[in-house]
Amino acid sequence: MDSLSKKIQNLGIHDIRNAARFAQNMIVQYEPYQIDIRRATNTDSWGPTPKHLAKVLRNRYQVPLYLMTEYTLKRLVDHVATRPKNLYEKARKDYVNYGSEWRVVLKCLVVLEFLLLNVADGDELNQVRSCLVTHKHLLSREVMGYRVGMSNDGKMEVHERGIRKKCEQVLQLIEDSQYLKRERQRNARNNLKMRQQGESSLYNANALDSSESSATDTFDDDEGDEELPEGVPQQQQQRRRSHIEEQRRQRREILRERIKNTELERKKQQERSKEQEEQEPDLLDMIDFNAGNNDSGDDDFGDFQGGDPTGAGLSLGDTIDLIDWITAPSDPSTPKSSTDGPADKKESSKKDKDAFADLFSFSKSLI
Known part of the structure; x- marks a missing residue:
């Protein structure tokens, strides 16, 4: 009741005339x-x-x-x-x-x-x-x-x-x-x-709304009609409005498609970067820090320079030196002992013979 009384108090002469005109139109049925x-x-x-x-x-x-x-x-x-x-x-x-x-x-x-x-x-x-x-x-x-x-x-x-x-x-x-x-x-x-001025202002307003991601248009009319310029046919205005609305819709679709494509491209770029990072080898991982540390202490020539299997304990170099020393001729300048008798000579020849036999057997074992 309070709201109704306030509305009645706010009624003016124009509202009363509109109500009377509406009642007259209904009664006479114009x-x-x-x-x-x-x-x-x-x-x-x-x-x-x-x-x-x-x-x-x-x-x-x-x-x-x-x-x-x-x-x-x-x-x-x-x-x-x-x-x-x-x-x-x-x-x-x-x-x-x-x-x-x-x-x-x-x-x-x-x-x-x-x-x-x-x-x-x-x-x-x-x-x-x-x-x-x-x-x-x-x-x-x-x-x-x-x-x-x-x-x-x-x-x-x-x-x-x-x-x-x-x-x-x-x-x-x-x-x-x-x-x-x-x-x-x-x-x-x-x-x-x-009409051109109206379309220009309408296009500028629509561009501003698109930049803010909102394209809503309202027409101020008590019966839902746009206030049209004077003298422009209604059918032509309706075609123009439908054309403008179609242009707005197309621009919104293009904007949405651009945003979608940009987002997809950004995601693909991130995935490619991530895959490249995973496939790229780490140079530090390729370095073998234990390659120079041989716990066994052997090198490539270890087996070749090892002791002989017979237990002689001589290397190849020592064997060659020994052969050269044995086969070398005696020095004539070396004085002979005057005390060496026949028995000593036999003992010496026997020893020499035994040395050559040992050397022969040793060389044979090497071969």
């Missing part, structure tokens, strides 16, 4: 295109906004454009007339729209001008223009002679001049085909420029 036209030509102090005008134009795919033009003219005439037809219109003029009638008249002229400048060439333009030419007297007589009886800001003459200027613009568009063509071309250039 068509969707009529509701959009009524919303674009209400008594609010702002508008019609580009969003309201775009919503009016998108109804051309459901209803003919001449019906939309006729309903706008009907609403214009109802608010220009000074004599109400019934009690309902009198109450609306004197109480509901008192002091704001001129806003509805001016906004209806803005909607008519918008239709002339933004519908497609050919049949659509012919429908709008032929309908306005048929009811041209309403613009030239009723609207041009309209007088603002009451304005909330007290600037009745200023509003009257604004209404007459806008009405003259509409009359010139429907009377002069060359002027209409020039104005449509100028309006198309302005719409293209606005």
Whole structure:
């Protein structure tokens, strides 16, 4: 209850008017295109906004454009007339729209001008223009002679001049085909420029979101529609939005793929480095520090220089020296002992014979 009471206290005149308009639309059961036209030509102090005008134009795919033009003219005439037809219109003029009638008249002229400048060439333009030419007297007589009886800001003459200027613009568009063509071309250039600026700002915002790994777009609209530039057809705007969204999706996919490939390449590089480190031999491990330490004390010539198997204990060098000494001739300068007798000579020859026998046996054993 507290929350409800606070909401009721915060309600303003605009909220009350919106509620009354919604109830009126439900009771009378207006068509969707009529509701959009009524919303674009209400008594609010702002508008019609580009969003309201775009919503009016998108109804051309459901209803003919001449019906939309006729309903706008009907609403214009109802608010220009000074004599109400019934009690309902009198109450609306004197109480509901008192002091704001001129806003509805001016906004209806803005909607008519918008239709002339933004519908497609050919049949659509012919429908709008032929309908306005048929009811041209309403613009030239009723609207041009309209007088603002009451304005909330007290600037009745200023509003009257604004209404007459806008009405003259509409009359010139429907009377002069060359002027209409020039104005449509100028309006198309302005719409293209606005669209390019919007796409550029949207692309920059999307690039910033991609760098922060977030690409979320929100459109501020009470009914979920984007506020479109003035005069741009709804179907063209939808195609443009779908194209931009597809480009965003492709850029996000490319960015994800790049990040994934970079991560995979980094992991492969780490694995290759690890395998190279495992396969590379350690030079310190190849060195045999025990190669120079022979515990047995033997070298390559140990077996060859060992003692003889007979137990003589002589090396090959000693044996050769011994043979040379034995076979060497006796020195004649050596004096003979005078005391050596025949017995001594026999003893000596016997010893020499035994020495040669021992040497022969020793040499044989070596062989």
